[in-house]
Amino acid sequence: MERACLSLGxxxxxxxxxxxxxxxxxxxxxxxxxxxxxxxxxxxFDGADFLNAAAVVETDLEPEALDAWLHSIEDAHGRDRSAPRFGDRTLDIDLVLHGDRIVEGPGHLRVPRDELRHAFVLRPLAEIAPDVVEPRSGRTLARLWAESPERDVAMEAVRGFDVG
Incomplete structure (x- = not known):
């Protein structure tokens, strides 16, 4: 079993x-x-605000299989893959980290995800998995967040959102 870190939006x-x-x-x-x-x-892009979160799961799925499963969940939620890359979306779930693996392809699959540099991905992940090490830099998510140039990006915690 490996720990997989996901970004949801x-x-x-x-x-x-x-x-x-x-x-x-x-x-x-x-x-x-x-x-x-x-x-x-x-x-x-100019669009409605996003709600973003992160999740951590333990899985025996390989990165390619997990990524395909995540796409099926997006599709079940009406994800329009013909829309522009930067646009409104019903659901986006990205595989950000998968153990200590570095994956380049096939297709769009990249682990660690480049989006890890953005506050909307890094802050929630650092909150729930601060000691996870990003394999390219060798730094923990907590350290990456502490050093992030996006630490001052406005991110409002949504009160009363029960994640169970």
């Missing part, structure tokens, strides 16, 4: 889509650690 019916995604993760993996849910501005 939605700006179309975000409360319902995040709750449903977390329920799907729990149905598959059992125990799931989930971060605080944060409201953040859209990055790379």
């Amino acid at each position: 939605s700006n179309l019916a975000p409360e319902a889509n995040l709750r449903s995604a977390i329920a799907a993760l729990r149905a598959c993996f059992g125990q799931v650690r989930v971060s605080t849910v944060y409201r953040t501005r859209a990055v790379g």
Whole structure:
């Protein structure tokens, strides 16, 4: 079993889509650690605010199989893959880290994800997995967050969002 760190986001019916995604993760993996849910501005386009969170699961799935499963969850939530890369979305679940692996391909799969540099990915992950080491830098998520140039990015914790 390996620890997989995931980033979740939605700006179309975000409360319902995040709750449903977390329920799907729990149905598959059992125990799931989930971060605080944060409201953040859209990055790379003008759009509605996103709700973002992170989750950590233990899995025996290989990165490619886990990534494909995550895509199936996105698809079940109405993800439109023909839409622009930077645009509104019902659900985005990214495999950010998978143990100490570095994966380059096939296709779009990259682990660690480049998006780890963004506050909306790094802050929630550092909150629930501070001692996890990012394999390229050799630094913990807590240290990466402490050194992040995005530490001052506005991220409002969503009060009352029950992740169970």
